Amino acid sequence: MEHTASELMTVNAARLLRDGDVVFVGVGLPNLACNLARRTHAPNLVMIYEAGVIGARPARLPLSIGDPTLVSGALSVCSMYDIFTLYLQRGNVDVGFLGGAQIDKFGNINATVIGPYDHPKVRLPGSGGSQEIAAWANRCYIITPHQKRRFPEKVDFRTSAGFLSGKTERQAAGVRGGGPQAVVTDLGILEPDENGELILTALHPGVAVEQAVANTGWALRVSDQLKITELPGEEELRILREELDPTGIYIK
Amino acid sequence: MTKLCSLAEAVSQHVHDGDCVYAAGFTHLIPFAAGHEMIRQGRKNLTLARATPDLIYDQMVAAGCARKIIFSYMGNPGVGSLRILRTEVEAGRLEVDEYSHFGMITRLQAGASGLPFLPMNPTAAVDLEQSNPNIRRVIDPYSGRELIAVPALHPDVAIIHVQRADVNGNAQIWGILGEQKEVAFAARKVILTAEEIVEEDVIRSDPNRTMIPGFIVSAVCHVPYCAHPSYTQGYYDRDNAFYLEWDKISESPDAVQAWLQEWVYGVRDSLEYWDKLGAEVHNRLKVNPRLASPVNYGDY
Numbered sequence: 261m262e263h264t265a266s267e268l269m270t271v272n273a274a275r276l277l278r279d280g281d282v283v284f285v286g287v288g289l290p291n292l293a294c295n296l297a298r299r300t301h302a303p304n305l306v307m308i309y310e311a312g313v314i315g316a317r318p319a320r321l322p323l324s325i326g327d328p329t330l331v332s333g334a335l336s337v338c339s340m341y342d343i344f345t346l347y348l349q350r351g352n353v354d355v356g357f358l359g360g361a362q363i364d365k366f367g368n369i370n371a372t373v374i375g376p377y378d379h380p381k382v383r384l385p386g387s388g389g390s391q392e393i394a395a396w397a398n399r400c401y402i403i404t405p406h407q408k409r410r411f412p413e414k415v416d417f418r419t420s421a422g423f424l425s426g427k428t429e430r431q432a433a434g435v436r437g438g439g440p441q442a443v444v445t446d447l448g449i450l451e452p453d454e455n456g457e458l459i460l461t462a463l464h465p466g467v468a469v470e471q472a473v474a475n476t477g478w479a480l481r482v483s484d485q486l487k488i489t490e491l492p493g494e495e496e497l498r499i500l501r502e503e504l505d506p507t508g509i510y511i512k
Numbered sequence: 513m514t515k516l517c518s519l520a521e522a523v524s525q526h527v528h529d530g531d532c533v534y535a536a537g538f539t540h541l542i543p544f545a546a547g548h549e550m551i552r553q554g555r556k557n558l559t560l561a562r563a564t565p566d567l568i569y570d571q572m573v574a575a576g577c578a579r580k581i582i583f584s585y586m587g588n589p590g591v592g593s594l595r596i597l598r599t600e601v602e603a604g605r606l607e608v609d610e611y612s613h614f615g616m617i618t619r620l621q622a623g624a625s626g627l628p629f630l631p632m633n634p635t636a637a638v639d640l641e642q643s644n645p646n647i648r649r650v651i652d653p654y655s656g657r658e659l660i661a662v663p664a665l666h667p668d669v670a671i672i673h674v675q676r677a678d679v680n681g682n683a684q685i686w687g688i689l690g691e692q693k694e695v696a697f698a699a700r701k702v703i704l705t706a707e708e709i710v711e712e713d714v715i716r717s718d719p720n721r722t723m724i725p726g727f728i729v730s731a732v733c734h735v736p737y738c739a740h741p742s743y744t745q746g747y748y749d750r751d752n753a754f755y756l757e758w759d760k761i762s763e764s765p766d767a768v769q770a771w772l773q774e775w776v777y778g779v780r781d782s783l784e785y786w787d788k789l790g791a792e793v794h795n796r797l798k799v800n801p802r803l804a805s806p807v808n809y810g811d812y
Contacts, residue, residue: 287590310613311538311688323752324589326539328745331687332802339689340538340563341621344614349633368637372610377643383601385587385594387640388564391612395635421636433636434657 263492265405265446266511267500268464270296271492273357273403273444281354282306282347284393285316287325289403290357292504292511299499306335308353310389312343321505344389348396351436356397358390358440362415363402365478366456367422367440369394370415377417387419394420395435406445406475413478423456430456447472449489453481462487514679515704515732519781522703522731523549527669532559532582534667534699535568538690539589539750542742543673543705544568545735545782551575552776561667563616563691567741567758570594573606574768575776580607582665584616591755595762610644615662617691622664623698631659670699672724673738675747676714677706681729684721687745693723702728705735707747719809737786740797748797 263271266289273293277283279302285294295318298305307316311326315335322329331337338346347353360369361384371390375381394400404410422440423430430439440458443450448463459481460472465488473480505511517525527533527550535543547568550558560569561582566589572578574596581597588594600606611619614632622630631650641647641660650661672692677683681704685692696702704724709732715722738744741751741758761767779785786794 311540311690313688323591323755324539324750326589326688326690327750328540328687328743328799331745337687337689339693340613340617340691341694344617349614372640377639379604380602383586383598385585386583386610387612388585388587389613391635391637391640392614392632394637396633418637418639424636430636433634435634435636 261492261494261497263497264511267492267497269403269444269446270500270511271496272449272489273401274300274496276401276442276444277302277305277355280304282308282352283355284308284310284348284353284357284389284397286357286359287322288510291322292500293357293403295504296496296499299503300496308343308347310340310343312338312340314338314347321509344392348392351396353397354399356393356400358394358400358402358420359404360390360419362410362412363404363443364411364415364422365413365458366424366426367402367443367452367458368415368418368424369402369420369422370417371419372417374416390420394422394437396437398438399441400437400439402440402443404443404445406447406472408475408477411475411477423452427452427454427456447475457481459483460486462489464489465491515681515726515729516679516709517731517733519545519549519705519733519735520553522733523553526701526703526730527555529555530557531668532561533669533671534561534695535671536690536692536695537673537739537742538563538688539742540688540690541673541685541692541739541744542566542568543671543738544740544742545738545785546671546703546705547572548776548782548785550577551772561665563613564589565594565597567594567755570596570758570762571772571776573597573600575772578606580609582609584611584613588755588759591759596768609646610640611647611662612640615647617694619662619665620691620694620698622662623666624694627664629661629663631661634658634660665698667695667699669701669703670695671703671705672696673705673744674724675706675744676708676710677704677732678710678712678715678726679732680712680726681724681732682712682715682722682726683724683729684715684718685723686721689723696724696728701730703731703733704729705733705738707736707738707744709734735782738782740786740789746799749799751793751797
């Protein structure tokens with residue numbers, strides 16, 4: 261079955277979720293991935309939104325992270341201070357999804373500025389919830405198209421921490437979360453090696469290693485156990501197209 | 513004693529040039545009508561604080577109301593950038609005081625609790641801390657570990673939209689709660705806007721739902737549809753189409769000024785604005801009821 265790059269990324273991100281995970285969900289593809297996982301292999305996934313919604317069961321695709329459909333039928337609604345303290349800082353969140361304009365070799369993310377902070381060339385939206393999610397969720401996943409400008413060797417600004425300059429530096433900083441576990445792109449999947457450097461661990465069917473290397477801003481190393489991902493299945497694509505994003509806002 | 517007055521009176525009496533204003537609401541209950549009233553009354557040099565400036569501050573900055581912005585996510589949620597804010601910040605014309613969401617709401621929690629600051633666990637991402645002198649380190653006196661500290665935020669005026677309130681300002685909110693309660697307690701003055709003004713008995717029938725007590729409220733305004741294009745849970749839907757449309761309008765400064773002329777300066781108040789939106793928009797934003805099961809407080 262034919263599929264788009266967004267569908268490919270969404271399906272592969274969904275497969276990373278485990279049944280019973282408590283997930284801090286973002287809008288867009290992460291939201292689709294979580295809802296897809298809940299309808300397939302992870303029926304007990306608990307979706308948490310930074311607006312303060314716990315156990316959401318959205319009946320429609322929310323455009324914003326604070327859509328009313330997240331509230332109706334949810335398990336609980338609390339203040340933002342509660343969601344960031346009782347749930348995230350306390351260690352009750354298994355998975356966080358992150359995005360950003362730049363992701364570097366050690367999974368650090370820039371969502372703040374391109375160029376110097378005081379005189380930015382491009383002013384980006386900023387952290388939102390991501391600084392703390394990246395630090396305190398047990399596992400973090402990043403979904404992003406594989407483009408050289410998005411994958412510089414070093415980000416202009418560290419909005420949220422990956423492994424800093426290497427795994428030992430993150431460990432020394434004493435943050436509770438495990439850091440980025442995978443970056444899902446439209447070419448394949450990057451995962452941290454024992455030092456926290458992102459290396460190519462999987463390619464999507466039909467993609468060549470050279471494509472991934474050419475679209476990465478550092479000398480991308482390739483795992484000696486490089487895998488090929490499974491194509492999106494018919495049922496996964498049906499759920500995405502018919503149930504989750506019938507007007508094709510995100511998966512076009 | 514009734515605190516009921518018009519929104520124009522409340523803004524005129526309680527919002528002054530140079531004030532720090534916090535128009536509350538995380539996506540939900542954003543008091544656009546109050547933002548528009550501040551624009552109509554020509555407020556200047558405001559410090560605008562909100563976790564997510566949203567279109568309300570994009571519009572107020574376009575109208576020349578602000579000199580500084582305190583925020584934690586400066587985007588059009590689910591759409592892209594806030595183009596006006598972005599342009600002003602890139603040009604260095606708007607002062608910036610930036611946090612993560614958690615930093616921002618921790619400032620409010622400290623303000624609301626009467627504390628000078630509150631600590632947070634470190635995140636290992638230090639670039640924002642190094643760019644903002646308000647973000648500092650404190651030593652945990654028990655473990656000796658370093659924590660991150662942010663100072664209390666005390667806005668001069670909080671503007672808070674709610675589903676229902678009585679004339680004394682006892683206010684009930686449901687749906688996404690955001691930072692509404694914390695802002696109300698942190699601010700020096702509170703202007704309340706409400707979809708419905710109800711009898712005190714209605715409030716007393718469900719005390720767990722009361723987020724804001726009347727005695728911290730300065731003014732109560734009856735402003736139906738105050739939040740459009742944001743929404744009020746159970747009353748009307750978020751106008752996502754307008755959030756997408758603003759992305760187009762705000763590509764051109766002329767289009768923005770024309771929009772302000774037509775939809776802010778060109779209408780007397782929020783009711784005229786709502787009427788002007790027309791039946792098609794009203795119908796599109798209608799919400800079917802979904803009632804909670806009643807709870808029994810017991811008759812003691």
